[in-house]
Amino acid sequence: MERGPLIRNASPMEPEDWHLVRSTPLFGRIPKDVTARLVGSSGPRCYEKGALLFQQGDPADAFYVILEGWVKIARLTSEGGEAVVGMFRRGETFAEAAMFLGGRYPANAEVVAPSRLLKIDGENLRKSIRENPDLALCMLASASHHLKFLVEQIEQIKLLSAPQRIADFLIQQCRTRRGSCVVVLPYEKALIANRLGMKPESFSRAIGRLRNLGVSVDHEYVSIADVSTLVAFVEKSEESERAR
Amino acid sequence: MERGPLIRNASPMEPEDWHLVRSTPLFGRIPKDVTARLVGSSGPRCYEKGALLFQQGDPADAFYVILEGWVKIARLTSEGGEAVVGMFRRGETFAEAAMFLGGRYPANAEVVAPSRLLKIDGENLRKSIRENPDLALCMLASASHHLKFLVEQIEQIKLLSAPQRIADFLIQQCRTRRGSCVVVLPYEKALIANRLGMKPESFSRAIGRLRNLGVSVDHEYVSIADVSTLVAFVEKSEESERAR
DNA sequence: TTGGCAATTTGATCCGCGTCAAAGTAGCGT
DNA sequence: ACGCTACTTTGACGCGGATCAAATTGCCAA
Numbered sequence: 401m402e403r404g405p406l407i408r409n410a411s412p413m414e415p416e417d418w419h420l421v422r423s424t425p426l427f428g429r430i431p432k433d434v435t436a437r438l439v440g441s442s443g444p445r446c447y448e449k450g451a452l453l454f455q456q457g458d459p460a461d462a463f464y465v466i467l468e469g470w471v472k473i474a475r476l477t478s479e480g481g482e483a484v485v486g487m488f489r490r491g492e493t494f495a496e497a498a499m500f501l502g503g504r505y506p507a508n509a510e511v512v513a514p515s516r517l518l519k520i521d522g523e524n525l526r527k528s529i530r531e532n533p534d535l536a537l538c539m540l541a542s543a544s545h546h547l548k549f550l551v552e553q554i555e556q557i558k559l560l561s562a563p564q565r566i567a568d569f570l571i572q573q574c575r576t577r578r579g580s581c582v583v584v585l586p587y588e589k590a591l592i593a594n595r596l597g598m599k600p601e602s603f604s605r606a607i608g609r610l611r612n613l614g615v616s617v618d619h620e621y622v623s624i625a626d627v628s629t630l631v632a633f634v635e636k637s638e639e640s641e642r643a644r
Numbered sequence: 645m646e647r648g649p650l651i652r653n654a655s656p657m658e659p660e661d662w663h664l665v666r667s668t669p670l671f672g673r674i675p676k677d678v679t680a681r682l683v684g685s686s687g688p689r690c691y692e693k694g695a696l697l698f699q700q701g702d703p704a705d706a707f708y709v710i711l712e713g714w715v716k717i718a719r720l721t722s723e724g725g726e727a728v729v730g731m732f733r734r735g736e737t738f739a740e741a742a743m744f745l746g747g748r749y750p751a752n753a754e755v756v757a758p759s760r761l762l763k764i765d766g767e768n769l770r771k772s773i774r775e776n777p778d779l780a781l782c783m784l785a786s787a788s789h790h791l792k793f794l795v796e797q798i799e800q801i802k803l804l805s806a807p808q809r810i811a812d813f814l815i816q817q818c819r820t821r822r823g824s825c826v827v828v829l830p831y832e833k834a835l836i837a838n839r840l841g842m843k844p845e846s847f848s849r850a851i852g853r854l855r856n857l858g859v860s861v862d863h864e865y866v867s868i869a870d871v872s873t874l875v876a877f878v879e880k881s882e883e884s885e886r887a888r
Numbered sequence: 889t890t891g892g893c894a895a896t897t898t899g900a901t902c903c904g905c906g907t908c909a910a911a912g913t914a915g916c917g918t
Numbered sequence: 919a920c921g922c923t924a925c926t927t928t929g930a931c932g933c934g935g936a937t938c939a940a941a942t943t944g945c946c947a948a
Contacts, residue, residue, distance in 0.1 A: 902935105909928105
């Protein structure tokens with residue numbers, strides 16, 4: 401079913417893999433033996449950058465847990481336009497919602513960094529839910545999480561300027577909400593740009609305009625003089641004048 | 645808990661109400677007695693336009709079925725900006741996913757037309773899920789449905805122009821995909837505009853530019869000469885020149 | 889080191905949409 | 919019919935981000 405090149409099959413689950421799986425909202429409160437049954441016989445698989453996990457229109461018969469790497473979810477239009485709908489990383493699950501539609505994936509999934517993924521079979525899962533309904537409650541919580549994320553993303557695109565969206569993104573990357581901080585951009589700038597709903601050129605210019613808010617960029621390292629300045633900048637659109 | 649003015653409380657469930665409830669994806673495949681238990685003792689309630697069902701940040705302890713009317717889901721920012729995130733109508737359910745966030749609603753819910761709503765208690769629901777796991781599968785499917793919708797909305801805002809978004813909206817309103825058609829705008833134009841991520845002025849101008857694609861507007865009635873023309877217009881952004 | 893390639897930056901220009909303002913309209917109660 | 923109000927439309931104008939193009943940088947392999 402996989403289309404992309406596959407580096408290695410069926411490596412065994414390491415202890416830290418189990419730990420990671422149990423840290424996801426989906427499996428966090430599920431008994432370990434149930435989780436093990438869901439993962440099933442097929443272990444994690446390795447993929448290299450560029451691998452396509454599924455394409456929009458494919459039957460949605462599984463979802464994934466990322467043990468390592470990055471996966472991009474995007475929709476393609478007939479003219480070749482692409483809209484990145486989500487970026488998922490180590491410790492996150494994706495496509496679990498699509499699976500329950502009983503139908504087809506609404507978007508493409510592409511590996512954008514060397515990754516190790518766990519594939520969870522849908523039929524298997526449905527059977528397990530009938531045996532352990534609490535599993536369903538955890539999964540519902542997970543779906544809600546994504547829903548909230550999407551709602552926030554819509555809000556962002558609709559009412560924040562490009563520099564504000566970048567500032568918001570940076571804030572999310574660093575743990576703290578005040579003081580200085582250096583964040584490492586998690587993936588290519590063009591990808592971040594797309595995810596924030598803008599072109600790479602606009603991203604470059606916009607992050608440049610954050611300089612007088614104490615943001616300086618050196619390749620993938622972004623140092624922030626005071627995170628609270630950025631927070632204030634995102635909150636109040638009037639302050640956007642300061643960035644000019 | 646309701647903030648808005650309430651016209652009438654606890655009217656009885658009519659037979660057609662039951663039919664409507666059972667037509668929702670959530671309750672469609674659920675045994676009738678389970679549904680009845682969920683609906684519980686509290687019957688439908690009537691609300692008038694402007695009533696607030698809940699606000700973002702409120703504890704999410706219930707979701708709703710719309711028996712009649714329209715409900716707007718929107719996020720507010722600190723400066724008073726508003727982003728409409730969803731519009732729900734007769735026969736639809738909303739906030740069922742948010743309920744599982746383990747806490748709070750991520751957005752506001754406002755009645756925008758005289759409505760009759762069924763409120764489903766969250767605690768009650770969780771209990772029922774444990775008894776009937778198939779209910780969970782239905783809810784997961786339903787949540788997924790909303791997720792897909794939001795994903796599509798993000799795509800729309802990101803890569804469609806204002807006239808294209810309106811065209812897409814009109815296509816969704818009429819059943820057919822080709823031939824002529826007259827659609828009745830379901831609610832105020834300003835609301836549609838917000839839902840499509842634009843200002844009322846832009847909506848007015850943009851729908852005007854669809855005239856040479858065979859779209860004419862008379863108050864809330866929009867007649868479309870050939871729906872397939874609009875479909876083509878949304879598909880190919882190159883054709884946007886034709887609308888100028 | 890050199891050449892080539894991909895990612896990023898910078899510059900110039902264009903156009904869509906937002907903003908502000910004003911002029912229609914329809915609906916509605918008096 | 920009148921005037922009030924809310925909604926919609928139209929106009930003028932400016933800004934933000936897209937687009938096209940070219941320069942720059944970093945990276946890797948020959």
